[in-house]
Amino acid sequence: MTPYDSLPNTAFWKPAVAEADPTALESLWQPKFEISAQDLILTAGSCFAQNIGRQLRSRGLRWYESETPPADLPRSQHEQNGYGLFSFRTGNIYTAPLLLQWVQWALGTRKPDSEVWQADDRFHDPFRPSISVDGFPSAEEVLATRQRTLEAMLAAIRKATLFIFTPGLTEAWVNCATSAVYPACPGTVKGRFDPERHEARIFGYADCRDALDKTLELLWSVNPGLKILLTVSPVPITATISGKHVLAANFQTKNTLRTVVGEIADQYGRVDYFPSFELIGNPCSGARYFAQNGRTITEQGIDAVMRHFFKATGSGSTTQCVPTGEIICEDELLEYYAPLP
Template identity: 30%
Template sequence: MRQISARHAVRNLRSIGEFAQWSFRDENSDSEGFESTRGDMAAGRVFREFTPNITPKFTLGTDAAVFTSGSCFAREIEFALHSLGKTVLSWSPEEKLLGPDTFNRYNTFSVINDFRLADAGSYDEDLIWETPLGWIDYSSNGVYPSREELVAARKSSIEIHKRISQADVFVLTLGLVETWYDIKADTYLNFTPSEVLSSNLSRFECRVTDYDENVLAAKYLIKFLRDKFNPNLKVIITVSPVPLLVSFTGQDIVQANTFSKATLRAVAQKIEEEDELVDYFPSYEIVTMSDPNKAWLPDYRHVRRETVSRIMQTFIEHYLK
């Protein structure tokens, strides 16, 4: 429970004024419950080109070095920051061996795996599978034409993840709660082992991780990074707006996706509230509360480039100054 004294609650309300109110009833409100809006009230801002009121805990300076990790939305952050001349340690177009999709991590547990490997400086080749598509490590991302190329890519990824020690800030994008687990290897996977699943049903299981598990994982990750690499590391948490592609829960995917995003948004709030060096950046709200036809491509799964640019400009204005 987060407890706020009455004095502090009133101060919070007054400090941001109309940003704290959705709408209000007045003589123009109709009998069916329609309410009015004015100024900065939410009803006049959402489902347009929406940007929340943001009060950062900290700023990073214009020359801050950034390391991002997480779902595909993290790649959008990297592209945008790199194009603006910012220092991005996690991936940039200069990387020759690894494409950007190589670093997509769809759950916090697979992000933890990357940094554990970086700390150990080694790679377990038992995670490699030969499939009809090519060579795959389901704890990572990507398909390779040979085992040797996959191993080389994973070792290169390990070296890149060691750069977290040079970062001023770690931007973690939370993606999904629906995961796959390799029982034999005793490890979470990054994505569904589709190509080998049918012949190895006893080796894998689908795990729908809950709020408590994801809070513990996020806390563990942040502590691990500070203990092993960078004791002064600041963290900015975001939640990817990109929905599930498929769900194995038996629910309508819209319901499954709502549960996933609601859980991770609550996780981000919890972590942010308990750590002065962790902040939450509302990229999720910027996308989902904007005009959907302007925020999304026609699949309502991928965010339009213009919206990504607006998000990153907002990020830079608030943090990199």
């Protein structure tokens, strides 16, 4: 007898994955705590997190949006102005250090950055460059609007019962003088790149782990009962500044994030891990969960992930397939800089 003789089928690749029937993966995730229709849910993170928020809202769960659009803003412009994408009007939060920065600003443990970018007579927020189609009329309005977001963010954190965070990147750009983390390289979405002021950072395991640990400590300081659900975006990175082949850099990125969130979920009783990364990347699913470009997750893939979520939690509809709509993603803009074939 060996320790392997008593293990279930789920411990072996062949019966659990390679030769599994369609229902076999239903046991992949067994929620650590209850998630129900009564939970007030916040979502934040990378582009893939936009899908999660939309699906939660469309399938009957209490997804919370901390800032509602102005009454005079046409519905067609809501998402282009940062509404309805995440629970906070922060835009995409791709990295763990960027999430920590936003939470520190919201809770007042770090002074919000005062940097503003100007282009002609319009002004833009370096830390959410995609939330306004045409920018703002003044630098003061940029900072005032961001302050409203921080206040709404804190209020939402205080009242929520579940926070879902989906990191997707470990590479980021920072301000050399202030160490403030940007969601995108200056000059790619808005602003102007300055090599004297901006530098690339590749956050390793220790950086990401430390940022998430500090974030959880801050969240629980104002809401001790807040449950945390972590997942990793299965969307591959668009480009890398690391000097490595983008395929190698992508796997290093995702493996770093997966290790960090997995260990944190194992450590804390109030934290769980949801395997969207594994459900999409399962090699036995073939390529049907990726579009032709090998990056975009298909409607079928998103539906598979969310069906798994609702099946495991017993909340929301498991039969309704909700179209995801347009995804706002600064990272995708880096495709513009790729050399022509």
